[in-house]
Amino acid sequence: MSISLFYFVAFLTIFFSLLVIFSKNPVHSVLYLIVTFFTFTLHYIMLNAQFLAIVNFIVYMGAIMVLFLFVLMLLNLNEGSIGSKSNLLKMVGVIAGMCLIITLVGSVKALNDSDPLILQTQDLGLVKNLGKVLFSKFLLPFELSSILLLSAMVGAVLLAKKDIKQG
Amino acid sequence: MELAFIIEKFALILVIFVISLTVAAYSTLAERKIAGFLQDRVGPNRAGPGGMFQPLADGLKMFFKEEIIPTESSKALFILGPSLALFTSFLGSAVIPWGQDIEIAGRQVSLQITDINVGVLYIFGVVSLGVYGIMIGGWASNNKFSLMGAVRAASQSISYEIPLGLSIIALLMLTNTLSMKEIAEQQHGINWNIFYQPLGFLIFLICSFAETNRTPFDLPECETELVGGYHTEYSGFKMGAYMFAEYLNMFLASAVMSTLYFGAYNYPGMDWVNEMTGAVIGPLIGMAVLMLKIFAFIFLFMWVRWTIPRFRYDQLMNLGWKILIPLAIANIVITGIVITIIDKL
Structure with a gap:
């Protein structure tokens, strides 16, 4: 039950983050990004980290993304107004993307060596425990x-x- | 999860849903009646005795009006906007403790839908989500006036969330818990938080006016400058959804203020009343008291609307950033100092 739920939410996360990249309209991109952040909140809830879930909800969805949307609406960018990118920019993009892929592949290779992540105590993410750990x-x-x-x-x-x- | 638990929660959700809808519907009538009273006229009195069926007539009118979707708008988002506004305004009531536990056939039944241990933050999150309905709707309309309204709504909501959060922090230093249920239980009798946090309550009140887009902070729909603000292009039921969301938000804000500062379902002499009436009627009386407090706040919202004119935009920003935030921080500092001194004594 729990593991299939995780795979479903993880699929949603990846699906919506792909939509962020592939949608042409910047405002649509930001809206998909908001949904992506919401799936992060779901992940936190499944880890029983209520405080982190709600803080992620407030800070990312409620504040930062509102500002993103605010700026986009203020500038009112359209597909045409961005303009085509120069060849130099494209090259830089390709190199940066390659670096990211190498890092990701490296981390996936290291995944088998390290221990799988298991919650030590179920109540670790509750406000009281989190506060105590943070302040000591x-x-x-x-x-x-x-x-x-x-x-x-x-x-x-x-x-x-x-x-x-x-x- | 046993069946009785599911039935009990489902019934509670249904009851609270119906109560929210009824209160929101009759708030529209109450608003016009109070406006009439304050302006020395009668108000709507044609539909039914004393205008009692006016909300029904208004609702039917909204349903049967032609719905226009502008041709150059993005249709999916145009529909998503009011839906989201209505949806988020329902979410908050899930963590409000509507009364003490009642006892039905030997079972303790909680009058709160769910007691998550970050209830206050949950309310805060739902409130901050509410602005998306307005922003998406305003942007999707493809109208300059709507867009201006949406942009104003965003900046206003961001600005007033900060003092709102800061005033809650001062309250949390006092209560030591984030659970709405425990906060309500701490205010037993007349031990209400308003007596310990008067300044915090004032800041919270002003910010809730701003977050619900009520006058004097209704700049997103300022009709003298922006035609109709973010809902200029809306008609029919979608327009109704926005209006309804506003009244639901008002109901929720009133419920939150009553719970956090005005003792929720607590009232002086409640122990005596509970003893006299038993474990079913007693908590229900408490719930009625909470409703009375909520209605008082809704009346305050309307009273202010028909008394104080709208702020100018720069005045709104000055009030939020230069007055409310420093005041809220000062409130936290003072609360901290007083708590430390009392602890040492």
């Missing part, structure tokens, strides 16, 4: 990532300020 065992990475986010925020505010001065 992983305190330093947690605080460091918060500093990283803060610096990104300061950077964004600075960029926005610069625009106002010029205009």
